[in-house]
Amino acid sequence: MATGIKDKVAILGMGCSRFGERWDCGSEQLINEAFGEALLDAGIERRQIGAAWYGSALDRVNVGNSAIPLATALRLEGMPVSRVENMCATGTEALRGAAYAVACGAVDIALAIGAEKLKDTGYGGLPVPTKGTLADLWMPYGSAPAGFAQLAAGYRARYRLSPQELKQAMARVSWKSHVNGAKNPKAHLRKAVEMETILKAPMIAEPLGVFDCCGVSDGAACAIVTTPQIAHELGKRESLVTIKALQLSASSGREQSTGEWDGSYVQNTRNAARAAYREAGIDDPRKQLSMLEVHDCFSITELVTMEDLGVSADGQAWRDVMEGVFDADGALPCQIDGGLKCFGHPVGASGLRMVYEHYLQLQGRAGSRQLKNPTLGLSHNLGGVPYNGVCAISIVGLAGV
Numbered sequence: 001m002a003t004g005i006k007d008k009v010a011i012l013g014m015g016c017s018r019f020g021e022r023w024d025c026g027s028e029q030l031i032n033e034a035f036g037e038a039l040l041d042a043g044i045e046r047r048q049i050g051a052a053w054y055g056s057a058l059d060r061v062n063v064g065n066s067a068i069p070l071a072t073a074l075r076l077e078g079m080p081v082s083r084v085e086n087m088c089a090t091g092t093e094a095l096r097g098a099a100y101a102v103a104c105g106a107v108d109i110a111l112a113i114g115a116e117k118l119k120d121t122g123y124g125g126l127p128v129p130t131k132g133t134l135a136d137l138w139m140p141y142g143s144a145p146a147g148f149a150q151l152a153a154g155y156r157a158r159y160r161l162s163p164q165e166l167k168q169a170m171a172r173v174s175w176k177s178h179v180n181g182a183k184n185p186k187a188h189l190r191k192a193v194e195m196e197t198i199l200k201a202p203m204i205a206e207p208l209g210v211f212d213c214c215g216v217s218d219g220a221a222c223a224i225v226t227t228p229q230i231a232h233e234l235g236k237r238e239s240l241v242t243i244k245a246l247q248l249s250a251s252s253g254r255e256q257s258t259g260e261w262d263g264s265y266v267q268n269t270r271n272a273a274r275a276a277y278r279e280a281g282i283d284d285p286r287k288q289l290s291m292l293e294v295h296d297c298f299s300i301t302e303l304v305t306m307e308d309l310g311v312s313a314d315g316q317a318w319r320d321v322m323e324g325v326f327d328a329d330g331a332l333p334c335q336i337d338g339g340l341k342c343f344g345h346p347v348g349a350s351g352l353r354m355v356y357e358h359y360l361q362l363q364g365r366a367g368s369r370q371l372k373n374p375t376l377g378l379s380h381n382l383g384g385v386p387y388n389g390v391c392a393i394s395i396v397g398l399a400g401v
């Protein structure tokens with residue numbers, strides 16, 4: 001009987017590039033920025049890495065459609081290097097590959113790295129608009145903002161909110177992330193923004209305005225993983241961070257096709273969360289989790305995700321948001337690093353960027369964003385549209401918790 005991955009894998013080192021409009025460099029430099037930091041943090045030589053997983057969903061132009069450029073960029077020639085893609089959950093998918101390889105004893109030390117250049121990749125056939133005007137998306141709705149706007153309509157209808165109540169709650173989600181992101185030197189959009197400005201911003205896809213959308217950014221993030229025992233042998237004893245759960249749920253899109261789905265929730269998140277809590281041994285997520293990084297591609301996605309994760313009761317997330325429950329000084333801080341809202345969504349990097357923030361927080365290394373004694377962090381990485389795609393959840397925490 002499978003026992004799951006809890007505490008079988010430790011994080012030896014992590015790195016994250018500065019996110020933003022990185023016209024100054026190509027993918028290889030971004031990858032090296034994240035990898036260099038992770039290698040230094042892990043305190044190992046690159047030849048000690050036994051296998052690597054590289055996550056990139058879109059970056060065919062700059063990195064190529066195979067793992068070979070990663071081997072070249074990082075000088076990992078001669079070892080197993082695989083490229084993985086699972087839509088917007090690609091970064092977490094790379095972590096899953098590396099963590100499973102370590103957990104099953106195939107290698108001692110594995111690398112997970114994710115990167116994307118969105119700004120200069122162009123968008124031919126790609127699901128992510130670079131200017132918000134993409135007409136040839138794979139979604140029937142015409143654009144990512146339009147696809148997620150249906151969550152707003154579904155949520156509002158189900159819980160009978162007025163348009164103003166929902167707009168205020170969505171604006172409060174974005175306001176909070178901008179406050180947090182302003183403190184993060186690696187974020188792309190580093191400005192606190194007034195509620196008034198958010199509420200009056202131009203509309204992108206009703207009711208989502210500019211500030212309800214994540215930015216469009218380039219970035220890379222990276223994790224080096226091993227077993228807790230090897231981590232100890234390498235001298236990592238203080239604040240060792242281990243993986244408590246890694247779960248993935250895929251949907252066939254059945255929700256929408258049968259008419260059972262009212263558009264107010266994401267079933268994939270509910271499935272993945274249930275499995276992750278079981279794997280991590282969590283029965284009261286609101287009390288037991290110390291912090292969240294969720295896939296806030298749009299403010300409404302974050303709001304609905306709070307209910308799908310079971311940290312807000314159904315129909316209550318908008319009230320919790322307004323009461324500051326998810327603020328940095330609230331009961332369960334969410335997007336302490338600024339989230340997709342301030343980091344954008346360079347697809348291959350996002351899942352690993354979320355875990356990076358929790359890794360820093362758990363080790364007390366998050367600078368001015370540092371939370372008080374966090375022990376467990378949940379990252380939620382959504383791929384596709386609300387009714388079809390994947391949801392990946394990773395829970396990391398201090399060893400022994």
Ligand SMILES: CC(=O)CC(=O)SCCNC(=O)CCNC(=O)[C@H](O)C(C)(C)COP(=O)(O)OP(=O)(O)OC[C@H]1O[C@@H](n2cnc3c(N)ncnc32)[C@H](O)[C@@H]1OP(=O)(O)O
Pocket residue numbers: 087088089127128129130131132133144145189204210211213214215216295297345382383384385389
């Ligand atoms: C779950 C999944 O699988 C799917 C997903 O995750 S879907 C998510 C995919 N990603 C997206 O859809 C991205 C959505 N966002 C956008 O398309 C764009 O940000 C946007 C259309 C909202 C605005 O783009 P734009 O008008 O071209 O802005 P741009 O010309 O780049 O920038 C103008 C200014 O606005 C700022 N800005 C741009 N986007 C911003 C945003 N979303 N929030 C706040 N500020 C923003 C820029 O920093 C810039 O500021 P300065 O003038 O001070 O430098």
